[in-house]
Amino acid sequence: MTTIRDATFDVLRSHELTTMFGNPGSTEVALLTDLPDDLNFVLALHEGSVVSTAVGWALGNDTPALVVLHTVSGFGNAVGALTTARENRAPLVVLVGEQDRRHQAQRPFLSGELDDLAGGYPVSVQHPARPGDVPSAVARAWHSARTHRGPAVVIVPMDDWSAPADETGTVNSPRKLTRATTADPEAVAELVELVDASDSPALVVGAGSDDERTWEALAVLAERLRCPVWQEPFGSRAGFPQDHRLFAGHLPANRSRLREALAPHDAVVAVGAPFLRQYPYERGPLVEAGTRLAIVTDDADEAHRAPVDLALLAPPGSVCELLTTRVRERAEVVETPKRRQERLPVPENGRPLRPGHVLTALADRLPAEATVVEETPSSRPELHRALPARQPLGFLSAATGGLGFAMPAATGLRMARPRRPVVAVVGDGSSLYGIQSLWSAAQYGCGVLFVVLSNGRYAIMDRLSENQGGKAPWPGFDQVSVHGLARSLNCPAARVDSPDELTAALDEVVPSLPDRTEPFLLDVTVAAEAAYEP
Template sequence: MAQPHGTGAPPRSVRDATLDGLREYGLTTIFSNPGSTEVGFLTDLPEDLRFVLALHEGSVVGMATGWAIARDRPALVLLHTTAGLGNAVGALATARVNRAPLVVLVGQQDRRHLALEPFLAGKLRDLAGDYPVRVEEPATAQDVPGAIARCRHAAADARGPALVIVPMDDWAAPAESDRVVAAARHVTRADGVEDAGVASLASLLNEADAPALVTGAGTDSEEGWAGLVALAERIGAPVFQESFGARAGFPQDHPLFAGFLPADRPGLRATLAGRDAVLAVGAPVFRQYPYTEGPLVEPGTRVGLLTDDPAEAYRSPVETAVLAPIPAALRLLARHAAARQWTAAPHKDTTTIEAPERPAPGQPMLPAHVLAALAERVPADTVFVEETPSSRPEMHRRVPARRPLGFLSAAMGGLGFALPAATGVRMARPDRPVIAVVGDGSSLYQVQALWSAARYGAGVLFVVLSNGRYAVMDRLAERHGGKPAWPGFPELAVSGLARELSCPSQRVEALDDLVAILDSVVPTLREREEPLVLDVAVAAEADFSGI
């Protein structure tokens, strides 16, 4: 923690935080041939760290390679900007082929004038080519300790050199006491999924009084759902879905489903308050959208991760991360976790959500009217492909995923996903009804996919919520206290574009008409070979509860 003002003690620096991290990971022997960009790190080096000098960078890396192989653990290397890293490339290539885990710190010129390309500034990211297993360029000085931790995990896991490029002024920058370090403290690889591989996660759950689970795309399979249901029911833990998840990782009509995590830190802390342990399974820890201050969870809450994604394991700010095939690891966890009594999670069942009041005469439908009408009619194994940013929270409330592959969205947040993805899903799984729910603005990014859907007999029902604008962007502009710079496009008819692309379509402006069409079309979706676009006029509303 930073020292309070008036104590006389110097403020805690990024160098201080880094040295503590190096001690924790046993990286206390530094192999180096230093230069001026490393002086701030090396001056007055604490006595518990050992400095080993070599007279050429090839020798530096060669010595560290031998040390790492002999100790079977990562070694620490410190190199001097372009000249040092350039001299070391051949030895780094040898380390990679020899599967020697190295954490390589590379000095860089002062961050404050890098844009001017001062003397000793280097273009370092790609200088070693493909030989590093990971390269990190921290975006801010305060990101340096986390970057080093992630590279330590990568070096140990991928068995090779991992590079962190550190501008020379970063070492003296103040460390932020409440900074979330985006790195796991410990990462365990459990390829064979033996009992020892998941022991740390089993202990995390068994030592907790009130554990919770968080899931996402990583468990969206028949085996994943079955394994997570078995674990949740054994330990009586509520299961939350990650925010902005691309897929559903747990049956959202299960009594232990607790809803969707907020995408801001205050909301996240409030939602997980009272939980002394949280295990994320196949989901990031934790996906956020707006930046807000403070920790992700309340003090005292322990966090663990089970994932099959190495990068997710390295960057997650957790006590322990286990890299393993998720379904098999879940089965083991369910055997080792202590059984508990449980009751339904305190989350409103989607079946109890009241239908919205009918629109007044002459008033457009709300997205809730459309989604409620769909929810009342679709079979449980329907695949919903979503791309309607302003209506996504409403969709989550009213249309739960009830089977694996029940929900699909774009993980990156870019538009243009739903129309082609729904077409591909239907072509791959003709046994499943497929419905794409898309905003009219989103549909324009890949409207050409409708031609392919028609040409190849992909019988998707495309439901376009048409409000003639980018509603979520309009509301964000209002939140910022101003007017949007972009116009609306109420004159653009998606139904007309669809017809020009040989895809059948209908414009729908009244709720009774929508209900009649759905009553006719939904029962045909399992066998349907002709796509249909419903261009549904809706009011321009935007829900920020999921943003």
């Protein structure tokens, strides 16, 4: 007899969903026991790490990843990571186990309200009405995740997997769905008019332009317009080569400073980026009066909420290619703001190291093709200045700002691209939200370099409290040994607190990154400071 489990496995194979990420529970045992040899299960030790590892894998492969979560408790634990997956444009198919259909009316142990648990963050939520609908629901979830670039959830009662499959074997979903990748030239005409009417345009880029096609087109477009290219505030991925002469840096997330940065420009076009989203509330407009605004995105929600004069819903790469042949070429040369920081002098006795020392040492050694995964809020401005992204997917961070993303995401990304150097730079406070992911990195041979900037406190939160004119009520945690935790999770680790120890460790590990089959954590003692720049 062909079961729903068998039929679903066939759907997974046809959609290349043969690697699943999970932390199993009893409601998934019927699905997972005796997996066929061509299906792989990757274990993470917490559901947040499950989802974030899958995000790294999905972004690295540019295809949906498969996640398996355990009923209310597992799904609930994963919600924060699922919000990050949505904001990071990561396509995920998420199977959530549920109690047996036959006694759900009695609200049995391990049951609960699943449909709305993640709010509006899933791109779709399906709760099949009968077992025979499960394979079709999984196929539709794959298309939904790929089309809308986010987590698509399918809730499956545990007894469905052993039920007989429909005799027809029909899957109510397209076997193949092809998306147009070329923009309509007529639709681009109004944007050409807006740009050509300006005397001093500027471009703003984001995660939606982080691919080779769009990078190349944007570089040509920027040269043709002789205009600066800014990275969006709080960008989760680099949308432009950040070592390009026209790259102007990262826009501030403070309205007065944002207006100051964009004041010289009478037209601002955002490409693949949420339009100038902010963090601290501040009165006043985003830009000076008279500046025309436009957005180019293939994300309808992003277009709908953009406060712009013109929103163009189309593939950014294709739009930029058309613009390079249609906008008028400018002759004047623009001056971009100075963005690289001066090298910090090493302290006389070598201690304490500052985050800038560590980031500069990394910058001196990392190859252009490296991916830097960031989760160090207090040092992020310094990281951006020291480590510009030089190739697509050169930078990755959590779009929501939630902690616990970087370590598992770096692990998943290395799984997807086993020859690409991957370095996660995290604060010690941030590391404790996803420290268990080091076990998965070690277990599955992911040669990631984890650099932990250990100041023994939540430095960014201390700085925010100081900005409020008060004192933080939370204690430090300098007694926590991050490298000790790493070793307990079978991840090789070392503690360094001097420049010589730092450079010796990096000189040994960085050259090995393309070929490494085990992770390494470098726990670096740094001064407790916070370079907070809203």
